[in-house]
Amino acid sequence: MDEKENVQTNFIRNIIDADLASGKHTSVYTRFPPEPNGYLHIGHAKSICLNFGIARDYNGKCNLRFDDTNPDKEEEEYMHAIMEDVRWLGFEWTEEKHASDYFDQLYMFAVKLILDGKAYVDSQSAEDIRNTRGTLKQPGQESPFRNRDIQESLGMFQRMKEGEFTDGEHVLRAKIDMASPNINMRDPVLYRIKRTHHHRTGDDWVIYPMYDFTHCLSDAIEGITHSICTLEFEDHRPLYDWVLDEAGTPCHPQQIEFARLQLKYTVTSKRKLHQLVHDNHVDSWDDPRMPTISGMRRRGFTSASIRDFCDRIGVTKKDSFIEMAVLENSAREDLNEHALRVMAVLKPLKVTIENYPDDQVEMLEAQNHPQHPEMGTREVPFAKTIFIEREDFMEDAPKKFFRLTVGREVRLRYAYYVTCTDVIKDDSGEVIELICSYDPETRGGDSPDGRKVKGTIHWVSVQHAIDAKINLYDRLFTHPDPGSAENFIEHMNPDSLIKLEQCKLEPSLAEADPGKHYQFERTGYFVRDSHEEALVFNRTVTLRDTWAKIDKQNA
């Protein structure tokens, strides 16, 4: 990997530096703790790069831990997809863990809390608990069961575990402070009864621990030093610390919160992502328009570019929205360096070169990468009839238009200078073919007399071209913050996918490998679709287009 070594610093690394300097820690241990209830997205990538990146840079460790305490929503399928995505992003975990690995230990910690008078079995209904929790401004009321005898609570908790009660009949609650200004401290529920099959523990358990009880203890059990999570858990930190203090764990990880990634013109909430997939607004979790890791991979983003993106956006506690341009820049930077250059005509227009010998075919040498001669060359067949891009011809061209128009000479990349001499139209007046003449002296694209042409356009020989379908992707939404809209679906971009058929590619693309990235010269970066049998290419991102900008300004 040729990524930059100047690692961005951030407030979390500053904390770690201080902890190492003070001797609070001698090594660093982090963890990436997804709940296996969906596919990973670009927001997770930020967390992954942060946690695994810290472990890498500090010679520390980082676990992959599945936060699987709610069997209602969690599935094995997601677990495997998550592992695949983390690995694809270029990281390997020290250990694969599951919160469910700790169910026995967690149970014992709960028993200790009960014995210490720090937890009790509450027999109120969920509704009663909600109604007595108080509001943001008013304190809650204590449960009538709050001072239940310790032995009675203990016995009931054991019976909860044995399955003697129905779902929801009782819960285990921490005994903290119903008047706390922090609602999380108002006797939070620690365990609930839930008869749901768990994808790992099967039907062994009918009680499942809550996040607040599980997460901190899992961190402590694994010896995590810095437990990095997102901002919405800030209010949970006092509870995180309370549980560890009361449980008396030998190790007390530090929870540190950072702002989650928000990208303009897309959504990253799991609920919305699920909705897009299940209501068929997109084809699948890995639809190339999705901000999922798998979708971006299929779209053609490289893992290096995603890592670079995560490095560039930084880590702070400030709510922020990153512009798409940053992601696109990261993609272009990596692809520009590594992608093979080829010629492909997206919207073909036939051109006949009148003075070129009828049956002649020449193999012209083309560079695979202009800045990297070591990447070699290839031969591209040239003949009397070729396809050029429709957009490269304009009948009434403005002076700044460097491409083809009647009477103007341009260079066919790696081939010849050609001048447009005539235009053929169909009955409706649409241009269907161009007639050009070429200068045999300019073979390869250089003119011996030194005359210059302003434009160079790409082309493909008609008789050698191979057909392909090309998917042009654009932002999924037209609203910069679709998630904030009343109905985000209404803001979907109707042109987020434009399917082109009968695109014409140079023959070398016939056996394009799905993992290989190409620059279709002058149009963008593309990758062969990994799902389609046929030759289908996905556009990852366009090239920067100064002409489009000029054209827009003149319009």
Next chain:
RNA sequence: UGGGCCGUCGCCAAGCGGUAAGGCACCAGGUUUUGAUCCUGGCAUUCGGAGGUUCGAUCCCUCCCGGCCCAGCCA
């Protein structure tokens, strides 16, 4: 006066009392057989606002303004 957190260029982001890094975007040039890449230059006398402390404040204090999060037996 419910609690917690945040506010440095259009978007991100360094800065941690000594006089505003960097990236993206944008603008202007140069090179170029991709209007790509690459290169050069420009782009915050100012850090949400007002006071205060200090020789000196983006960094400390006070107040004010603005934004985000929290009332799942979700995570």
